[in-house]
Amino acid sequence: MNKTTILPTTNENGYFEIRLESIGGLGANLCGKMLGELGALSLALNSLSFSSYGSEKRGSPVKAYIRWCDSEKPLRVNSPVTHPHILGIFHEGLIGTHPVLDGVSVDTKIVLNTPLSADEAAEKYHISMGELYCLDALTIAMESRSRINMVMLGAIAKASGFIPLDATEQLCRDTIGKKYPALIEANLNGVRLGYERLTRASDERNIEPIPAGNTEHFVWGWDNAPIGGVNPRIGSTVSNDLSPSREGYIPLFIQEKCINCGLCDSTCPDMVFQFAPGIYKDKECMVNQGLDYYHCKGCLRCVEICPTNALVMALEKDYPEKPYFRTNQHLLPNSIRYQKTGANSWITSDSYMDEKRVDGGVV
Amino acid sequence: MEEQKIMYDSGNELAAYAAKQINYHVMGYYPITPSTQIAENLDIMRAQGEHDIALIAAEGEHSAAGICYGASTGGARVFNATSANGLLYALEQFPVQSGTRMPMVMNVACRTISGPLCIKGDHSDIMYMLNTGWIILFADEPQKVYDFNLLALKLAEAVRLPVAVAFDGFFTSHQKRKCLVFADDDVVKRYIGPKLSSDNPGTSAFAGDSTTGENRFYSVLDLKHPVSIGSYMNEPDVINNRYQLHLAMEEAKKKLPELFEEYQTLSGRALSFGEGYRHEDADILLFVLGSSYHTAMEAVDLLRKEGIKAGVITLFVLRPFPVRELRVLCHNAKTIIVADRQDSYGAGGGNMTLEVKAALQSLAASVRILSRIYGLGGKDFFVEDAVALFREALLPDAKDFDYYGVTQGGTVPGGSTAQADSGRAQGGMSAFAASAQNTAGAQGAADSQNAACFDCGNAGTQNATGAQNAACPNCGNAGAQSARSTDPHDLSGMQPQYFKPVTEEESTPGITTCTFDETTGQMIVKGGLLKDATGMPMRIAPGHGACPGCGIPVNLNLLLKGIEGNVVILFQTGCGMVVTTGYPKTAFRIPYLHNLFQNGAATLSGVVEAFHQRQKRGEYPEGKITFLMVSGDGGMDIGMGSALGTALRGHNLILFEYDNGGYMNTGYQLSYSTPMGARSSTSHVGKAQYGKTFFHKDTPELMAATHIPYVATVAESNPTDFIRKAAKAAAYSREFGTAYVKAISACPLNWNDKPNTERSVIAASVDCCYFPLYEIERGITTLNYNPETGNKKIPVTEWFGMMGRTKHLVKEEYKPITEEIQAEIDRRFSRLKARSEHPLL
Secondary structure, eight states, X not given: OOOOOOOSOOOTTSOEEEEEEEETTSOHHHHHHHHHHIIIIISOOEEEEEEOSSOOOTTSEEEEEEEEEOTTSOOOOOSOOSSOSEEEESOGGGBTTBOTTTTOOTTOEEEEEXXXXXXXXXXXXXXXSSEEEEEOHHHHHHHHTSOHHHHHHHHHHHHHSSSOHHHHHHHHHHHHHHHOGGGHHXXXXXXXXXXXXXXXXXXXXXXXXXXXXXXXXXEEXXXXXXXXXXXXXXXXGGGEEOGGGOOSEEEEXXXXXXXXXXXXXXXXXXXXXXXXXXXXXXXXXXXXXXXXXXXXXXXXXXXXXXXXXXXXXXXXGGOSSOTTXXXXXXXXXXXXOOEEOOOOOOOOOOTTTSSBOTTSSBX | OOOEEEEEEEHHHHHHHHHHHHTOSEEEEOOOXXXXXXXXXXXXXXXXXXXXXXXXXXXXXXXXXXXXXXXXXXXXXXXXXXXXXXXXXXXXXXHHHXXXXXXXXXXXXXXXXXSSOOOSOOSTTGGGGTTTTOEEEEESSHHXXXXXXXXXXXXXXXXXXXEEEEEETTTTTTOEEEEEEESOHHHHHHHHOOOOBTTSTTOOSSOOBTTTTBOOBOOTTOSSSOOOOSOOOOTTTHHHHHHHHHHHHHHHHHHHHHHHHHHHHHHSOOOOSEEEESOTTOSEEEEOOTTHHHHHHHHHHHHHHTTOOEEEEEESEEEXXXXXXXXXXXXXXXXXXXXXXXXXXXXXXXXXXXXXXXXXXXXXXXXXXXXXXOOGGGOOOOHHHHHHHHHHHHSTTOOSEEESSOOOEEEEEOOSTTSOOOOOOOSSHHHHHHHHHHHHHHHHHHSOHHHHTTTGGGOTTGGGSHHHHHHOTTGGGTTTSSSSOOOTTOOTTTSOOSSOOOOTTTTOOOSEEEEEETTTTEEEEEEOOHHHHTTSOOSBOSOOOOOTTOHHHHHHHHHHHTOOSEEEEEEOSSHHHHHHOOTTOOOBSSOEEXXXXXXXXXXXXXXXXXXXXXXXXXXXXXXXXEEEEEEETTHHHHTHHHHHHHHHHTOSOEEEEEEOSSBGGGTOBOOTTSOTTOOBTTBOEETTEESOOSOOOOHHHHHHTTTOSEEEEEOTTSHHHHHHHHHHHHHHHHHTSOEEEEEEOOOIIIIISOGGGHHHHHHHHHHTTSSOEXXXXXXXXXXXXXXXXXXXOOOHHHHHTTXXXXXXXXXXXXXXXXXXXXXXXXXXXXXXXXXXXXXXX
């Protein structure tokens, strides 16, 4: 049996807590499970772990929670981690769009996946508190042919200051090796590189925290919600901004090549194309006016189908201003406040998802 | 004590592990969140050859419970797992199981009951079990899920009653913890012992073994001692049968302490009817079930530091209800606050409040018992919440009954920008909202009845007109009686509408036209070209939460492009409804209804009848509506009966099935339409199993057998054909009866392929003849696209190779399977061709 690990710090109830913030598809769920297992089996702690109950769909926000305490102490708290000792952020795009930094204190070790240096990231995201560690997990994952979750696992082990690399590697061997022996080396390499390439931001950061929002917003409760959960606000999903679902690519529209055939509109799951009566080749017809990028999830079905290359794949970061960006033409308000979100659904089962993906690695 | 090993597993995983160790004969089940993982984990283990349990994926929970019952009457050891609506769907089976005294074990990962539909954890489902005659054990943590699963079977067979092992959905079912299991499966097998069915060789039929106290079980397979199980029984006998059941419950109460002791000897873990924490000298006690018990302990410690004598108690056995043990647990308490994770609406408390009150009413000292409903729909229970409950109970004037943690609603201060709100206009909103409403109002007045009540909030004078009152009966009351509007469409002026409703005129752009040719008996459809179809207004708004590249909205849009005029839409439970109607938003711009997983067709029949009846009586304007039911292939499994019934009645509606070949909404369990050989989370691939073991369901043929006027299959790869068939289906449904349309629908997540390639994957499914495109119009079959003629036909393995779920089948080792599949596909296609050539077939 392993020697019991002494936790460096605990909260008022005696627990050491970790929260992972991610989007579906990056493998935070598996990473959380592995950290939980690491605590229980390698560190000889009492350990529990669970994920936000909901989705592991590609692109939807996912949280994983890990709670540790001394092996003799019972684990009594089953609620989500609000004040983490370690906060792993798998996707920097979540900062500012989701409250992923909530509950951070001066002692929190934040592990952030970003191509920026730790000091740059601190400034960009106004991270004024906590020990900030950064690494470019995506590049490392591609380089090592592993996945982001393995790189982040190594990084979290390093940032913790007490999780030994060898225990982490052994866990990786046990978890991946059982099913996919061929993938062990790549994933081990990912863990190691994550452990090694972490950089730490200066603790003497002089950064103004973002002031708390003072905007009011409207919620439905028992006193004002239409009875029975009936929803009279038609088409209200339109206020969702699905751009966080994109994985770096957008369809780019080149209108002069467009023959207005409508194939794109027939394959788009997200009602992105804005066709309106117009003139094409001196004839009245439905003309493609552009794309509503608020709702484009970047599936690129349209690029695949376009017969004239009027839609092409482009890197989103190359187009801060997207040409032919047309908001939904049927909206009544001139402008609406969009809420950033991802795909949503109910995947609550990880048995199938815990698989080797077609494009390599393990989710 | 027997040797044990450490595992790091969730409640669901441990339930499955216990079942594997017991090696039940049969598990009849149907996937439902959050209990699904139990069957999934057993399937993983079966694929690896770790047990022999026959895992039967039924077509619904009602049948799953029936399979379990049948197997138990045949002398088998039987296992099941379910939750929420699945439990309720199967409910009528449970009293039969107990009333005819057939032991079995069923896990219930507790979840909220619909509606509105919610998948998260509370205790509203398990309380329906209280009157079924089942023993109910309630595990508070994953370890106890394991322990209770072993003890449950022993108890079930000892008193010949079925046992439910309940635990918190998600909080316990999905939470992983360190726990101990018996290292050797044989220890478990010895502990449980053999089941002594009367048909076992060497077992005398009806006599119990008086020396060991072991029971003998009736078996419907006992040919030497034939028995009739399930008598027709009235007075004076029923009361005696029920009394036997009552006696068995009493027996269980006696038997449980013995079993606890025996299990402790074996495992070292103490089990009991219930327990408390710092309860002995507590003035104030909190009663909670499940995982909240542990959270509340932290609160007790905090309050004790303040000098408040707080304690917490819980029960692990709900049936038989341990009255005596409960009294002991709270013998010193002055106030008990019972926190119920469900409500027995109108009773002044949830079920546990009522039971605790009943159990303690004969105590000499008067105890103040308060009741709070908390944590519904998976609302998290933090230590702070437990503290707050205690503090509330300390107030001398605390209400006897209340809800804890409700939100009144209204304008609240904003925190971070990311907080979920229901979306509202930015800056100058109120002025803008007013103008938006006015514009809409002016247009609405001129529109058809669909739009009549859009603006009732500011259209007091218009409400005087009869037609509009009929369309929206509550309009007249708006603002008249109270400060709060009673108008059901009023958004309190805080939230502007984003869209106008789609009017009949707008949604009749003439993209398709259908005329019925009386001489040929055929519906002639024209139009449907994609370049024109972009002119159909979207009845479903963007911003829905389907995965990138999902086929469902693609198919819905193509279908709706072909349907001119008014549409009322109903969804059965599935990805399609979940991603479109997540509260407080909805993607629908046309009237929408969701009911249950399995009876959408029947529900829409009711809507159609209301429409016809009310039109007939002059209560509803003249005009036409296309009624459309949308279901996944899962809904067409569990809802097959309802769909067939509707078709046989010929109700005027379209049944539209999007077939992505699996229960994707719950994590891809196999459906009857999943391709044979495909990997799913209930048909894993391993050394002992190659994926799904039976052929895909031919639903169009089943529907065709009802002789409805129109049956068609469509695919997005042939979009104009799709749109035209949608138009025909709409025309047939409005004029002649039921139409059924089935689309094959891509699921990039679970097909495990690239979202951008889906149209080619769909095209391949058509070209390999797995999904042939045809229609059956008034009994005459027409093959609309024959890949053989253009030399486009491909082997099915080519399509299989495009998807991660079927990629393994391309390997040489699976050749016998794929040959079988190819042969079946070819056979079905040849029949189709023959039918297409001969109008009588």
